[in-house]
Amino acid sequence: MDIVIEGMGADAFAESLAIKNIWIKPNAVRVNGADDVLTQDLLERGTQLGFDVNCVPDGLSIKNFGILALDMDSTLIELECIDDIAWQCGVGEEVARMTEIAMQGHMPFAEYLRERVKLFKGAPAHYMDVTASHAKLMPGAVELIDFAKAHGLKTYILSGGFDAIAKVVCEKLGMTGYLCNHLIMKDGFFTGETTGPGGGDILDAAGKRRALDMLCMLHGLHHSQAIAGGDGANDLEMIKTAGLGFAFHGKPIVAQSAPYRINHGNLDGIIPFFVEYWEDAKKE
Numbered sequence: 001m002d003i004v005i006e007g008m009g010a011d012a013f014a015e016s017l018a019i020k021n022i023w024i025k026p027n028a029v030r031v032n033g034a035d036d037v038l039t040q041d042l043l044e045r046g047t048q049l050g051f052d053v054n055c056v057p058d059g060l061s062i063k064n065f066g067i068l069a070l071d072m073d074s075t076l077i078e079l080e081c082i083d084d085i086a087w088q089c090g091v092g093e094e095v096a097r098m099t100e101i102a103m104q105g106h107m108p109f110a111e112y113l114r115e116r117v118k119l120f121k122g123a124p125a126h127y128m129d130v131t132a133s134h135a136k137l138m139p140g141a142v143e144l145i146d147f148a149k150a151h152g153l154k155t156y157i158l159s160g161g162f163d164a165i166a167k168v169v170c171e172k173l174g175m176t177g178y179l180c181n182h183l184i185m186k187d188g189f190f191t192g193e194t195t196g197p198g199g200g201d202i203l204d205a206a207g208k209r210r211a212l213d214m215l216c217m218l219h220g221l222h223h224s225q226a227i228a229g230g231d232g233a234n235d236l237e238m239i240k241t242a243g244l245g246f247a248f249h250g251k252p253i254v255a256q257s258a259p260y261r262i263n264h265g266n267l268d269g270i271i272p273f274f275v276e277y278w279e280d281a282k283k284e
Helices: 010-016 036-048 081-089 092-103 109-118 127-134 141-150 163-173 205-218 233-241 252-257 267-273
Strands: 002-006 022-025 028-031 052-056 067-070 154-162 177-186 189-195 226-230 244-248 260-262
Touching: 002 010, 002 036, 002 267, 010 022, 010 028, 010 036, 036 052, 052 260, 052 267, 067 141, 067 205, 081 092, 081 109, 081 127, 081 154, 092 109, 092 233, 109 189, 127 163, 141 154, 141 163, 141 267, 154 163, 154 205, 163 177, 205 226, 205 233, 226 233, 226 267, 233 244, 233 252, 244 252, 244 267, 260 267
Parallel strands: 067 154, 067 226, 154 177, 226 244, 244 260
Antiparallel strands: 002 028, 002 052, 022 028, 177 189
16 A cells, blocks of 8 residues: 655655655655555654554555546535525525534435425525635645546536536536435525435435446446545545545545545645656656
8 A cells, every 4th residue: 555645744744754765745655565564653743743644555546537526515516505695695604503404414305405494495596606706716726636537537527416506617627517306496585495416306415326337338448447435424424435536625524434534634635646657846
């Protein structure tokens, strides 16, 4: 296994240990072919110091992958869009509480989404546009998407959030496409109803996994050739299905279960997992 350590001062930390066979960049280190003893030591010490520490396969290459699928809210963007709409509708506290419960995995996502959306009935539909204008990209989002596209990957948003906002984010980042839920509007107002993509089932945890499988089939890929990441309980099935699945500042249930974790860094924190990132690195 290779050990990837990231965070402010990670390079100085590794150099102080006098480890051999490492690649070094500012605030990032890759230890090649670490044995079990060294791996455990680095995991324990690096984590205590607040670094992101991940064990990745030797020589992992981005060329092994063909799709990058990401959650949107609190992953690609800093916002929870449903909460932002709710504050405009005057039900912010109630909806934010329900969102947190759903993202922690304590209640079925689809059921709680319907309950939250009911509270929007009769509110002006232009609130969606206001929320889209609030949707600030997560630090590292541009870098990760650009890296993936530069290496030929298709890039998708798979989100339990809403397609009207995903369309804006997708276009801003130049991504391939998106599959999200749809907030129904009529005569300029929210109806209090929602559907899944194309009027189908709501995109919950199982729906995201099925969507990832469908996209892989569409592009002639196996799900082992997919990268998937997100923060909430409804992301966990697609994270576990993908060949490389990661939690990004994940809720406890996600961070504990995901194969890889970015707990402290930006969204581009998975780029050093791949050997292509290290082509111009200092080697010792």
